[in-house]
Ligand SMILES: Nc1ncnc2c1ncn2[C@@H]1O[C@H](COP(=O)(O)OP(=O)(O)O)[C@@H](O)[C@H]1O
């Protein structure tokens with residue numbers, strides 16, 4: 001545990017955390033209308049979520065009253081501050097190995113960002129081998145990223161608004177073979193550029209695969225502004241964290257989240 005903390009502390013002092021202030025992100029709602037802080041979705045499919053299912057899947061920020069959402073709100077503020085300082089709009093989430101909690105953090109963070117009236121968030125499931133966002137949200141069957149990659153759907157037909165006004169999700173329901181090749185393909189590159197340009201100033205979060213299982217994440221990272229590393233307490237070893245940091249040397253590491261910690265947090269400030 002001490003060694004993990006030491007590794008995290010080193011990661012915190014990394015180059016990525018020392019970037020300087022440049023300018024501020026703004027909110028942009030493409031095609032959908034913003035009225036009195038509420039978006040009326042004209043093109044994006046709106047889905048109502050089951051709060052019990054979310055709770056069972058550790059999605060705690062959907063319900064603002066959930067005391068566990070506070071930790072994610074703090075993380076959100078830290079991340080948004082650094083992203084604004086550097087004029088970054090795209091954030092990748094990865095981890096050394098599977099099961100560290102990337103998808104849980106990505107979903108909670110995206111919802112927490114979307115709850116701030118001056119922000120909108122787009123969450124993209126790019127863990128092509130193990131897509132879980134749709135399952136954790138309990139989305140009904142429908143077209144997903146896989147259909148887009150197969151030329152069977154347009155992106156606008158795949159996007160979902162899961163009931164929170166300023167959140168849009170790009171889910172995937174079918175694992176994709178040749179994941180690294182797909183993530184670096186011209187089709188994905190132009191989709192990412194299109195989403196970034198069309199949704200100017202919307203924060204885009206990419207839920208990526210782990211770093212050490214395959215080269216998918218590393219292959220995609222040059223396309224994002226910054227990266228958040230999730231490590232799991234008692235699971236991620238110092239060697240894995242060190243190796244992950246080495247792999248992230250040429251990326252802007254915005255921070256490291258120690259997930260699955262046993263330390264109790266105070267709900268009372
Ligand atoms: N903070 C946490 N405490 C306990 N279990 C967690 C925590 N975060 C995630 N998990 C659980 O760990 C498992 C893996 O989480 P997931 O987000 O799917 O990981 P990844 O996307 O990194 O593979 C899930 O069963 C999830 O509910």
Ligand SMILES: [Mg+2]
Nearest residue numbers: 102103127132
């Ligand atoms: Mg995942």
